[in-house]
Amino acid sequence: MPLIERIQxxxxxxxxxxxxxxxxxxxxxxxxxxxxxxxxxGKIYGTRCPRCRYTYVPAxxxxxRCLGPLGKDTWIEVGPSGTLVSWTRLHVxxxxxxxxxxxxxxxxxxxxxxxxxxxxxxxxxxxxxxxxVEAVFRPPxxxxxxxxxxxxxxxxxP
Amino acid sequence: MAGRRVAIxxxxxxxxxxxALETGQELAxxxxxxxxxxxxxxxxxxxxxxxxxxxxxxxxxxxxxEYLSPGAGAWGKPTIRGYVGGGTGVFAAxxxxxxxxxxxxxxxxVVCEEKMSxxxxxxxxxxxxxxxxxxxxxxxxxxxxxxALEMNAYMTKYGLTKRDIAMVAxxxxxxxxxxxxxxxxxxxxxxEDVLNSEVLAWPVQRLDVSPTSDGAVAIVMAAEHIARRxxxxxxxxxxxxxxxxxxxxxxxxxxxxxxxxEAARKAYAMAGxxxxxxxxxxxxxxxxxxYKELHHLEGLLLADRGKAAELIALGIANxxxxxxxxxxxxLLGVGNPIAxxxxxxxxxxxxxxxxxxxxxxxxxxxxxxxxxxxxxxxxVGTVIILGI
Amino acid sequence: xxxxxxxxxxxxxxxxxxxxxxxxxxxxxxxxxxxAGVAVGRFLTELKAGRLIGRRxxxxxxxxxxxxxxxxxxxxxxxxxxxxxxxxxxxxxxxCTISWDMxxxxxxxxxxxxxxxGASPGMGIMHKLGEVxxxxxxxxxxxxIGMRVQAVWKPAGEREGAITDIRYFRPLED
Numbered sequence: 001m002p003l004i005e006r007i008q009x010x011x012x013x014x015x016x017x018x019x020x021x022x023x024x025x026x027x028x029x030x031x032x033x034x035x036x037x038x039x040x041x042g043k044i045y046g047t048r049c050p051r052c053r054y055t056y057v058p059a060x061x062x063x064x065r066c067l068g069p070l071g072k073d074t075w076i077e078v079g080p081s082g083t084l085v086s087w088t089r090l091h092v093x094x095x096x097x098x099x100x101x102x103x104x105x106x107x108x109x110x111x112x113x114x115x116x117x118x119x120x121x122x123x124x125x126x127x128x129x130x131x132x133v134e135a136v137f138r139p140p141x142x143x144x145x146x147x148x149x150x151x152x153x154x155x156x157x158p
Numbered sequence: 159m160a161g162r163r164v165a166i167x168x169x170x171x172x173x174x175x176x177x178a179l180e181t182g183q184e185l186a187x188x189x190x191x192x193x194x195x196x197x198x199x200x201x202x203x204x205x206x207x208x209x210x211x212x213x214x215x216x217x218x219x220x221x222x223x224e225y226l227s228p229g230a231g232a233w234g235k236p237t238i239r240g241y242v243g244g245g246t247g248v249f250a251a252x253x254x255x256x257x258x259x260x261x262x263x264x265x266x267x268v269v270c271e272e273k274m275s276x277x278x279x280x281x282x283x284x285x286x287x288x289x290x291x292x293x294x295x296x297x298x299x300x301x302x303x304x305x306a307l308e309m310n311a312y313m314t315k316y317g318l319t320k321r322d323i324a325m326v327a328x329x330x331x332x333x334x335x336x337x338x339x340x341x342x343x344x345x346x347x348x349x350e351d352v353l354n355s356e357v358l359a360w361p362v363q364r365l366d367v368s369p370t371s372d373g374a375v376a377i378v379m380a381a382e383h384i385a386r387r388x389x390x391x392x393x394x395x396x397x398x399x400x401x402x403x404x405x406x407x408x409x410x411x412x413x414x415x416x417x418x419x420e421a422a423r424k425a426y427a428m429a430g431x432x433x434x435x436x437x438x439x440x441x442x443x444x445x446x447x448x449y450k451e452l453h454h455l456e457g458l459l460l461a462d463r464g465k466a467a468e469l470i471a472l473g474i475a476n477x478x479x480x481x482x483x484x485x486x487x488x489l490l491g492v493g494n495p496i497a498x499x500x501x502x503x504x505x506x507x508x509x510x511x512x513x514x515x516x517x518x519x520x521x522x523x524x525x526x527x528x529x530x531x532x533x534x535x536x537x538v539g540t541v542i543i544l545g546i
Numbered sequence: 547x548x549x550x551x552x553x554x555x556x557x558x559x560x561x562x563x564x565x566x567x568x569x570x571x572x573x574x575x576x577x578x579x580x581x582a583g584v585a586v587g588r589f590l591t592e593l594k595a596g597r598l599i600g601r602r603x604x605x606x607x608x609x610x611x612x613x614x615x616x617x618x619x620x621x622x623x624x625x626x627x628x629x630x631x632x633x634x635x636x637x638x639x640x641x642c643t644i645s646w647d648m649x650x651x652x653x654x655x656x657x658x659x660x661x662x663x664g665a666s667p668g669m670g671i672m673h674k675l676g677e678v679x680x681x682x683x684x685x686x687x688x689x690x691i692g693m694r695v696q697a698v699w700k701p702a703g704e705r706e707g708a709i710t711d712i713r714y715f716r717p718l719e720d
Contacts (some may be wrong), residue, residue, distance in 0.1 A: 014292075014581075014582040014586075014587045014590050014591070014707055015579040015580055015581050015582060016291055016292040016295075016296065016579070016580050016582060016708070017577070017578065017579050017580075018291060018295060018296075018577075018578055018580065019575065019576070019577050019578070020287055020574065020575065020576040020577075020578065021283075021573075021574075021575055022215060022218070022277060022278065022283055022284060022573075022574040022575075023278040023279070023571060023572070023573050023574065024217075024218025024219075024276050024277065024278070024570075024571070024572045024573075024574055025275075025276055025278050025562065025569055025570075025571050026181075026218065026276055026569060026570045026571075026572070027177070027178070027179050027180070027181065027275075027276075027557065027562075027567060027568075027569055028181070028567070028568045028569070028570070029179065029180050029181030029183070029184045030179055030180055030184055030555060031184070032181060032568070033179060033567055033568055036568040037568070060228075061184055061187065062184070062187045062191065062228075062229065064228035064229070064231075064233040065201075065233055065234075066200070066201055066202070067187065067190060067191050067194065067200075067201040067231050069191070144568075145568040146568065146570070169547075169550060170550040170551070170552070171550065171551055171552070172551070172552045172554045173551055173552065173553055173554050173556070175554055175556040175557075176556070177556065177557045177558075177559070177562070178554045178555060178556060178557065179554070179555035179556075179557050179567060180554055180555060185554065188552035188554065189552065191552075192550045192551070192552050193550070195550070196549070196550045215574070218572070218574055278571075279647040279648070280647050280648045282646065282647070282648060283646055283647055286646050290612075291578070291580040292580060292582050292586050292590070292708075292709070293586060293589075293612055293671065293672075293709045294672050294709070296708055296709050296710050297657070297672065297673065297674060297709060297710065298646065298655075299646070299657065299672070300642070300644070300645065300646040302640070302642060302644070303640055303642060303657040303672075306640030306641075306642065306657075307638045307639065307640050307657060307658070307659055307672075308638070310638045310639060310640060310691065311637065311638035311659075311691070314638070314691045338547075338548045338551045339551045357641075357643050357682060358642070358643060358644050359640045359641065359642035359643065359644065359657075360640055360641035360642075360643070360654075360682060360686065361640070362640070372554070373554070404618055404619075405618075406610075406612065406614075406618070408612075408637075408659045408669075408670040408671050408672050409610070409668060409669050409670065410668075411668065412637070412638055412659070509547045514547050515547060516547060516548060
């Protein structure tokens with residue numbers, strides 16, 4: 001006998017609608033807390049693992065390559081200028097609707113860093129990989145210790 | 159014994175707290191780096207990583223283990239996630255065992271993490287989504303229902319009182335007072351405190367329940383030839399077992415955890431244990447609620463059905479009793495960052511058998527211990543037996 | 547072992563509430579339409595008609611509720627629909643005084659597992675009990691495991707093919 005009984009009438013197809021309703025309240029972590037406070041002061045920090053010779057941005061508390069700690073002496077300021085590694089333009093919003101105007105996101109390798117940072121690209125029309133860009137911060141009074149304290153990156157004025 | 163001999167050679171953990179500043183990644187790193195340091199090993203000596211964590215909804219990070227992986231030393235290494243709900247902590251150690259027993263790897267770092275404080279309005283809310291979406295969730299259930307329903311079935315079947323069960327909470331929270339990582343240790347708690355605590359879902363009251371916690375635990379496992387080089391006190395995995403009951407929980411006998419018995423029988427057979435009550439010297443059964451410790455002792459065949467409370471009442475389960483039960487302080491006392499809590503129990507047996515448990519040390523040089531966890535939709539039993 | 551315990555940075559609720567630490571809040575909101583599937587779809591259709599049904603496996607003889615198109619024990623298709631009564635026996639119950647987000651309820655809820663008459667022994671479904679009192683003490687006085695209960699249905703016009711077409715189960719008069 002068949003495992004599935006065929007449903008003959010469409011009104012017998014039933015679905016139960018529901019919403020998963022939770023809110024995440026995320027702490028930034030030991031390194032993240034310090035990193036965001038840096039943004040609030042208009043500074044972008046990285047941590048450099050002396051053993052692996054790799055600089056993480058955003059700053060991390062440990063090196064994922066060797067699991068060694070990245071203590072206070074490993075914090076260095078990077079940027080605020082850097083090189084655009086790659087970019088994309090978004091025409092579709094997360095809910096599937098059209099994104100008007102489109103947003104542009106880039107991967108930026110800040111000067112002095114090895115890891116790349118993802119953020120908005122602003123104030124520019126033409127973007128090319130390899131071009132030089134610089135960080136644009138919100139005015140100090142509007143900063144709150146958030147990744148949004150950085151408005152984004154714009155082409156570096158020559 | 160199947161496969162190669164495998165030992166635990168190191169362990170580390172974070173303190174368990176209600177809310178940590180640390181991200182989940184940082185918690186994983188704190189535990190992992192402590193575990194490596196404890197056996198003087200470095201990440202480049204680790205062949206593979208097992209990462210255990212319970213539902214993604216707690217941390218609020220989908221594909222949570224991929225997110226956690228940098229802190230667990232998984233960069234550039236074969237890595238697997240263990241996930242059987244609350245049973246995860248012990249299951250992750252079992253996965254570490256078979257990674258090595260199979261001959262595939264010589265060393266494995268096992269890390270379990272949970273950061274429940276991220277989940278609002280309350281971590282319990284994440285559990286709403288374990289219920290059947292069509293037949294149960296429309297009734298507006300909460301997680302406590304399922305435990306309260308099981309606890310009542312267990313109490314009624316064997317004529318147990320709330321007082322019989324409250325003794326477990328008292329014992330474990332007192333034991334936890336001697337655990338340096340404990341969130342809720344209390345040397346002075348009494349049965350009256352438990353019986354007078356707020357009713358949540360009768361018969362479950364506030365102090366019958368473990369807290370929600372942030373924390374991580376890690377262990378290092380190694381094949382025999384490595385283990386003997388790394389330490390003069392390897393703790394051997396002697397037996398493992400796990401089993402799953404039907405997801406249709408309303409069709410089960412809620413008064414007895416058959417799945418724990420099935421898991422235990424597999425582990426005993428592998429360890430060559432015929433009389434578990436004589437041959438197991440310390441037990442760390444899973445205790446997210448006080449009645450669960452009793453339920454699980456019966457499933458583990460360490461007490462007759464309905465009789466586990468007598469072990470507590472007679473002091474047999476005390477740290478200085480004939481069969482110490484939950485000398486760590488358990489989930490009720492040390493705290494319950496879900497997956498990490500299960501692995502904490504494995505780490506406790508490791509420290510106890512090595513004589514390194516400090517103020518919690520069980521007297522008489524115990525030689526064999528058992529850790530057990532439980533989870534999924536109240537349906538999985540995971541058991542590991544360790545010995546020296 | 548104290549050496550191998552990392553002393554984490556523990557926060558108090560006010561550290562977050564008063565924004566002494568940087569936190570990010572993100573709602574995790576997902577909207578779903580969960581298909582009821584073949585067995586439960588039919589079960590819901592019957593609920594709308596005011597009936598409970600189960601499913602029999604001829605290999606093991608079990609009559610199962612909630613119904614399923616396969617027997618997870620015999621691992622074969624189940625064979626036939628079986629009409630069940632809307633009466634049953636309380637296998638276990640709780641008196642819940644808090645909501646899913648840990649707020650106190652003025653009137654406790656009484657979730658229960660109820661073995662349905664006509665299904666195999668021990669085959670229960672989760673539902674709530676009603677007409678059993680409004681306080682913990684009253685409810686504990688009136689409800690017991692083994693108690694006989696009967697479904698209280700919504701009026702036919704209000705039923706929508708949902709488990710909530712049964713409002714609750716109430717004690718069955720002897």
